[in-house]
Amino acid sequence: MNEFASVLDDEAVAVARVLANDHVADVVEALNREPRETAIELLCAVPFERLVEIFDQPELESAPELAAALPRAKAGKLLTAMSVDRAADILRELDEPARSELLGALAPPLRATLLSILGYPEGSAASIMTTEFVSVPSDWTVGRTLDYIRKVERTRETVYAIYITDKDTQLLLRATGLRRLITGEPQDSILSVADRMPVTVTPLTDRETLAQTISKYDLLALPVVDHGKILGIVTIDDIIDTMVEETTEDVHRFGGMEALDEPYMKMGFLAMIQKRAGWLCALFLSEMLTANAMQSYEGELEKAIVLTLFIPLIMSSGGNSGSQATSLVIRALALREIGLRDWWRVALRELPTGLVLGSILGIVGICRIALWQYFGFYDYGSHWMLIAATVGAALVGIVTFGSLSGSMLPFALKRIGFDPASASAPFVATLVDVTGLVIYFSVALVILRGTLL
């Protein structure tokens, strides 16, 4: 221990103290702050039971790398002792050959269970479920079930949800809760305290639906059922972790980039560039169409250079109103307040909304030009009223177009099979920019023909 302490700095010694005494969630937080080498050294010095607790926390960063760095035998014991769903998470993120080596160190039944969980696509119910749940045959009594739960309590992720299977077919029949169980008489059948058939999900149910189902029915666990047989359960704490991850992904994507799968400060520099450059280039290439649009109006630009002054102002208003509409529709779709077939209802709402918002901005814009002209801050020339009218009318058109297309984009993406949350604010802005320019110059051609143009 002396030798061990000597290689660590003061901070690490403090961490070692935390490791031994604090709540495991705080231990994990402390470990996450350490460089990986120090974390591994610390973990090697921790008692085995504590090690299991630490690795059972999904908040532990780089858990796969840490597990792989442990001596092989210890890592095998660790995977066996920890909860099955976390063990599967760790193996899923591990590269070969470390993954196969670790799997080889496990007992065949556990290996088979883990391999079957790993076979399901990431994010599906089966991929995050645990197989450590309580299920009892339908001919047991309340007393026998309670005795059984007392015995297995330590090895089950939750004992609050109890599943009752048919004693012959082993198909899932009913569910009950520990709170109902303790109110029953010991000699009564377990079915006497059971609720109706529980709400279930299939192995391929996606995590968004899982979160919605568990929150809608106020459940602590959700059984994953295939052909009537219960394969495992997804517990509410996994759902919460999932929801936090999902929110992060949504915000990143709405910001116009690929979602990061690691914490911001731990992400490698090149990986970060990769996640951001793709969308940035795609948006840049699309936005190049604005240069083409401007080129085709070059004649007008030369005649009325005053028009260029308002280009950024007008284009950004279209993007802003579009971004508002998109964020509204993304959330309404995610919360299932609206479905794909409601697109026309949304369009009918956004059309008048856009017209009113555009009119408000248009009036503000006209006032701005009139004020500057009146107080002599800037001279827009003798046709300043026509220019103000052009700006005002263009704003009505562009904000309406922005609201409409911003609200329709998530529908369009969903329709062609993409996640509607990929409709980012920059995406909408880019979509609106080119059309915005065309609207602006078309309005200018109509209003200013014969005077400036």
Add this chain to the structure above:
Amino acid sequence: MNEFASVLDDEAVAVARVLANDHVADVVEALNREPRETAIELLCAVPFERLVEIFDQPELESAPELAAALPRAKAGKLLTAMSVDRAADILRELDEPARSELLGALAPPLRATLLSILGYPEGSAASIMTTEFVSVPSDWTVGRTLDYIRKVERTRETVYAIYITDKDTQLLLRATGLRRLITGEPQDSILSVADRMPVTVTPLTDRETLAQTISKYDLLALPVVDHGKILGIVTIDDIIDTMVEETTEDVHRFGGMEALDEPYMKMGFLAMIQKRAGWLCALFLSEMLTANAMQSYEGELEKAIVLTLFIPLIMSSGGNSGSQATSLVIRALALREIGLRDWWRVALRELPTGLVLGSILGIVGICRIALWQYFGFYDYGSHWMLIAATVGAALVGIVTFGSLSGSMLPFALKRIGFDPASASAPFVATLVDVTGLVIYFSVALVILRGTLL
């Protein structure tokens, strides 16, 4: 019942069937789809116990209005029978005089409890807690506690978390879970199956911290403690509802508007305009600075109209990179991966990231101009190489500035006491636009001096 059925259409009859038989969560969903008048008629016909179940669902829309529309005596009985936290929610959203009238119909002790909950600010732990939890004095045995739980089970929101208070001072001492309790011997002291002092929150803890605490420590309930006394508990299902709401608010705000507090399709038209027009006007007014910036470069614009062609392209790139950086920092702050004092670390990351991303876009931009010139799509004049260099260099500067200011904006907002999530994509874009123009024209002045300018 005949008379009642005659005023309802076929769909409502189907709903009435659902009301009687389906899972309460599905009943609520069906009711939410009905117009308010129909919903009230249906609720009047429902057995009282079912009515309580329905109103206990936070998913029931317009619950306060529905409760106020019930006969006063029935509404009073309803509020008494339902869970205290939901009753407080309903009263909080009710306007006067309906609120005082309903409170008047309640028994004095319940009224006092509700008034004390209502006295706490919205969103605080005390405002969403329930006072229906299980707590027992420290001198009880395991058996006595179990008997007590069996008796009160039906009136408690959760019995899975059990709080042990000092038998004399009534201060919170320890916590345990029902799963530990059933493993104990009936004659043993309750303290023999208790864990250490539980993680607690104060009455004023905000809901974001609640969600983080409950998810970090994997709890089913979190006790709200004031001066050592336990006032109530916040349960995990309330937290999930809170998290969903919070995500919606974050997405709305990131889209550049005030968060909606009602579903998109149910929001009144004027209320919707209000929520959107404020930010839209604020952004519009700020963006007007671009017109001022353009005015001050009017001389350059007239000499080199070709420069205007790239204004939308260059400005949008700054906004896009800023939006990416903002979304990253907002989430990292929300997840506590970084704190306020880490701003310089983030700046040190965003500076090289912005330089690299800007260089990538700059090279793409230069290639675009060279290709168009080479293939004769457009003639940028004899100085096209200088123009390409201007665009390229401006992109490096603007994307770097965008990444930097986008990442610093959430810190700045947090520093002055605002929610960092108010840093919306349109906000960042507007911030970057004015500076972007200045950067572009400054670069142009340096590179093109003596040739075009």
